[in-house]
Amino acid sequence: MQPLQLALDYFQRVHHCPISNWQKNNRCWALETKDLSAPLNNDFDINQLGSQCNTDIPLITGAHGKIIVLVKLNQQKLILIGPVSADQISEPHQTFLEGVCLIQNLISATNLHASDLISQTRYFQELRQAQQKSAAQHLFNAHETSFRHNPYDEEQRELNAIATGNKEQLKKALNESFTGSYGTLAQNPLRSFKNLAIVDLGLVARAAIKGGMDYEDAFSLNDSYIQSIENARTADEIYSITVNGKFEYLQLVKKIQQKSLASDHPLVQRVKAEAAIHLHEPLTVATIANHLHVTPNYLSALFKTSTGMALKSYLNLCKINASQNELVYSSLPIGQIAVNYAFASTSHYDQTFRKICGVSPRRYRQLHQKLE
Incomplete structure (x- = not known):
């Protein structure tokens, strides 16, 4: 069996999505065989999309929560992957996009990676434009309401205290008062507070690594705290978990640094x-x-x-x-x-x-x- 067919078969088994072959006849694209398990609806015009697809990079497009991928073999033939749920290619641990790249690379001897698809394909460009529009509106609203975030320098004092194992400095930083506010990271207030705590502890874990903590240990502990935050039911509970996490990381860093000091001449x-x-x-x-x-x-x-x-x-x-x-x-x-x-x-x-x-x-x- 040819490498391309092996890759297609494997991709289909892993991702459970339809894959079909299309051929151009009299300027119109048509299925080579009538075996498409998930038929296309009116959201996808293959004749139009086929003319937009290049032979060196896949075309990815979506509508109403569904995605299709077109990989062109040549000017007369293409492979269509999907439709699949948009969630299927947004999961961080999925290999969907890398699988698409492998198929394209076997066809055109390119060296594409998932990041290339995200930066170059129209579907992700549209998502990026929507995000940029949202960000611009959010910034405008913040200026209109004179919104100020909590100060960056206070955050840096916390992180520096953890990286140096300085308990007194961490206490002082945590007890500072400031005029700014924490950002809103979700419409639901509890979800927003959880998101803030997760970001905060992610920074703390990296500060501990900077202070000498093994990165696997730091990230594993971070995973444990995030799970506790997810299970928390009140803002006070989330705050308690976050503060306890900061002091635990600090103590671990301090022990590591004391051990390192003991090993000095x-x-x-x-x-x-x-x-x-x-x-x-x-x-x-x-x-x-x-x-x-x-x-x-x-x-x-x-x-x-x-x-x-x-x-x-x-x-x-x-x-x-x-x-x-x-x-x-x-x-x-x-x-x-x-x-x-x-x-x-x-x-x-x-x-x-x-x-x-x-x-x-x-x-x-x-x-x-x-x-x-």
Whole structure:
């Protein structure tokens, strides 16, 4: 049996849809054999569609919840797949579109994938245009009502807390007040809240992966939380599940990072401990090396080999990360914050902050400050 026929037979068995052969006679397309198990209705004009179909990419079109696919063998013959339910090709784990691509690739020696059909075929282009129209209307309505979403920077503080295993930072971020509102993701309020929670926990899982958690473990835990959210019956229950999920991910990340710290060279562990304890004191490679009774060059080389980061850069990073909380949650003058973290001057603090964060301390405060 030819590869094309094998592919067609397999496709038909897997997807349980009719497949028929059509031939052009006197400018009209007609079935080669009268064996179409799901006859076409007036929604599909094969004569018109056949003339629009190319030999290098399938034509996909739909009407009233039904889809057909035309794959052209040549100018005189084509294969018609369907009609099938539109749901059949929208399921994320279905291989319908990849199967169509395989059939086309066997016919025309192309290298199509499902993403090519979504980006190039008329059916999906019409869906995309409808979505763009809906998005434009939604944006217009939001502008008309002066709607504001919850702030992006608050979300980033939550995610950063989880990625770094910082429980106190997560508590502060969760307790912040803001003027915006959560978006509406469904007409039913409970369904909308569930969708928001699912998106939220998806971001949290990725933050935990960034913090060192195995991605399979992170996604499996995420699946479990999503199932719990789906079974929830009230908004309070959904909120409780979401918050508990954030703290569970944080604790898992913290354990991983503590285990990683324990595997560091003993001197590297002592350097990190010294940095955490003495953030408000002048910290230099020389002073730490002196405390640990080793030479600065040896300590710098060991730290770089063990962590991939220069020791001086690590010390500055610890101070800048700690100072960010004071910029966000206090009204202390920036000069005072520079003094608190033992920088030589406000300009030195500003220069170091810009190098690490990409903006000045003043601008960072303008963007993120949340006074309690």
